[in-house]
Amino acid sequence: MRTLRDAFSFGDLPLVERIGFAIFIMFCTLFPWVTKGSFDQAVMIQFLIFCLYGLGWNLIGGYGGQVALGQAKNVGMSAYTVALLMVWWDIPFWLSTPLGVVVATIESFVLGYFLFRLRGHYFAIATIAVSLVWQQLFINWDLIGGARGVELPLKETPNFLYMQFASPIYYHYFAFLLVLAAILYMNWFRKSRLGYQLRSITSNEEVAESLGINAHWVKVKAYCITGVFAGMGGAFYTVYYNYIDPFSVMHLELSVMIALMTMIGGAGSMWGPIIGAMILIPLDRYLGAWLGGSGIIGVDFMIYALMVMIISAYEPKGIWGIIEKVRARR
């Protein structure tokens, strides 16, 4: 009961944050009804998928202060589990997804158990290395499709069992519900024992350990939760695009994008990943769509990079850092 109360209670947040959250909910709820543009809806769904990834990464990368750059492998593990269960044994989405999430979580646990013996740059490099190894394994593993990836068989739509719809509205609300659940979880998390332990480790690991906190174990637990978020996102990605390959769901670029987005928004803050996704995803997709086909090749990349550089140079704590500064001045 207390857990539920903590998850649903935003009372401790400043009023402006609560209003911001209300606007976010309203925006996501109304979006499919006020926009007719399918591309806008596709961008919105991408935004929600990245919110989910970012909220998960924020746990270990933001609150935990660990630069884990391999979240794509968890996305891929779950995506592949879901896709293969659906293709090989025709197992519906609702059964294959929990299994996909479990696989991603177990991988996080095993890996985290060993990798958290490393610190700082060594840890970051190790996560990248493991992620690349997994990607290469998947590329060369013919049994699971190798580089050709896995394509889900098309079903008559709408099909709730296999999550196949012609209209994006179903995907939108499902992704939105996942993000809402993730936000509620994060709201609980920041007030939980684990949340406090993780932040104390980020502040000073030695002091935290002297207080009886098992830093290694806490980091492993947080890493597993990150795996759950990535796993959910990967499962959703699979049914949304109907096709996965190791380049789409296990690429280092995806891991970097998740981390970058969270850092731009403000790592370690509740809303940082959402703000980061809100800026980077539409920027990337709309610039690509508007300028990519117009013959002005490469300008979209330049604008995108410039935005990232300006934000990073002006406020290393991200957009949320700027908001905090403005609030502190008042």
Add this chain to the structure above:
Amino acid sequence: MGTKKERVHPDCVKAAIVAAAIVAVLSMGFGMARAQGQEVKIGVIYPLSGPVAHAGNMSKDAVSLCADYVNNKWPDLPIPIGNWEGIPGLNGAKIKLIFADHRGEPDRGADLAKKLIIDEKVVGICGCYHSSVTKTVSTVCERHKIPMINPESTSPVLTKRGYQWFFRATPHDRIFVRDFFEFLGLLHQGKVPGVKAVPKSELRTIGACTENTEWGAGTRDVIKEFAKQYGYEIVSDVTYPHESPDLTAEVRRLLAPKPDILMFASYISDAILLTKTMKEFKAKAKVFWSQDVGFYQPKYIETFGNDTEGILNRTVFSKKLFAVKPVAKNINVEFKKRSGVDFMGTSARAFTGMQAWAYVLNEAGSTDPEAIRKTAETIEIPGKDLIVPWKGIKFEDVGGETNQNTWSSGLIVQYQAQEPEIIYPLDVATAKFVYPWPGLK
């Protein structure tokens, strides 16, 4: 449940209402309908930026040229579209191409396909070069029941999915690789002009080097299958990461067992890096064959000049066809004027794909997707109207494939003095075969 009930300040309520209104107005702005005129919109999705932008932009130029031929009168063009001013079957409606850049990303391709189909209201889709992107885009088309004509993606799987709205004009990798092994058979029999019969013991081992995306993996599978079927031994089987910054280890592994035949499937940036690395190793073999794409682009010839001598490519187009296909020569002049390069395999197929679209729309006499699909299923476009040396275009369901152009066929060309001479099929060969491959010095 809360610790203390708070009263929300009226200013906050006002602020929330204003914010919601702004959000609603902005959202509506995103989805504003676009006006349609007397034109038929076709969505064209290619990689216009990124490492294979060169191929994507050549394809863009090719489909644009074809649309120009359809939309305006070109009295000197000796094929039906030269006399058209718009599509006759649609009362002269002009083709309007809407381009989108997928950057080689399947998910971006799928999102753009939705944009083109739902927001831009295109009657169909053309593209997408990468087989992996063609996969997701064709799935979107299938779901939305919108026809897609694919000019150049060669992964065999694409037409084995039973999709009713997907039509492939090009031959696929199975056909191309089989052609090469049949050519080797002719070489053993001494039927290839310019070369005495080559005993099988002299040409027995294969070194295969393929990039690791959908297309490369598909080619590798087919090479393995046919090597076994035709009695060759694969002594090195190397796959490498697409867009790799260094391929030294891969080249070393490829060349170490000294294979008689080298077979490649690479995109342009990889093809250039591979050749540079092989040049450092002074690579030698008896036959060097590649799956078009990277090794058969103007940029490749520009980069390596005389080092391209003797390299074989599978393709569907060569400048040497001009002698037997004056229409190809005629169109190539205009293409070169606009894009600065001659037609190559990819651009020639892009042109042909758009031409197929024009013929289908003309014969359908309607922009109704179902009418277009039914027409595409039955249309027969004669080879004399095309710039590629095919019997024509006829989409059929054969051998477990759906809507594959069964009238398409491949060529094997060999660079001789930087010109792609046709070597196979033998009846259209324009030069004697240079054997063995001189190697890279």
